[in-house]
Amino acid sequence: MTYEVKRLQINYKTLDEFKKFKEYGIQELSMLEDLNAKISENEINSPFYGIYFGDSLAARMSLYKRNKRFDQYFEPQQDYLEVWKLEVLSNYQRKGLGATLVEFAKSFNLPIKTSPRVKSSEFWARMGFSPVTYDMDRDLGENPLIWLPEGVKEQKQTEED
């Protein structure tokens, strides 16, 4: 079975569905404030993509293109995608929804970085992601994973200070 990945429109219904996800935080609260400050709904695009089952959001992720000037991960330095808050609601797990979202991200053929907040290393390894070489100034408490398209390498960190 294949699933359709949709870009999520930020309206009160979507923000209400977001409350079902564990990784709800200041990003969503800030979207709600923005929405409250506007006159009309349905007009704010977001970095969120998701998969619906009928009328219900079953899985989501943030997928956001970062400018090459932020790139501290890839060689040559380039625009890349950052994935965060990839999450499948428990009732919809084990159907391949997470993999469908990650494949959607990979379809842009840009390098991808993610720093999962939950233990999910086997899933990410299956999707072709590898841990970076730890660098304290860059990574702090993160555990970044990267996916490299053809011709892209991991950026070597240089010693500073």
Place this chain on the structure above:
Amino acid sequence: MTYEVKRLQINYKTLDEFKKFKEYGIQELSMLEDLNAKISENEINSPFYGIYFGDSLAARMSLYKRNKRFDQYFEPQQDYLEVWKLEVLSNYQRKGLGATLVEFAKSFNLPIKTSPRVKSSEFWARMGFSPVTYDMDRDLGENPLIWLPEGVKEQKQTEED
């Protein structure tokens, strides 16, 4: 009761104790690699501070001074402290160990940033930390909290791109 906060020496015993903490990741694995590559033990300092009960590490945090050129949070722009992996082992909770570690960090009188990975907003609010104003390019999926010493304000983000 008061507890003594110690800077942790990175040796095989410490790294073994780190395995009891939930937030064990590539930072610790990289320390282990560094240790394996050296001849003698006990010589690597770390950003980790902790509290011992007898011979056992009961609580820890990473406390790391960041150069002002990394500062995207404080006004005026300045050196600040980043706290991550603040964690008290379950047998030692409700004794004030977490608060003792945070007070230790505050004693340097530098602004502090942290992005807790677990739901702990009440604890951080009690410690005087507040959420930042969300900025997608800076914060992505993080939920940063900051503590401001006298005379320091939150840095306002300017629109870029």
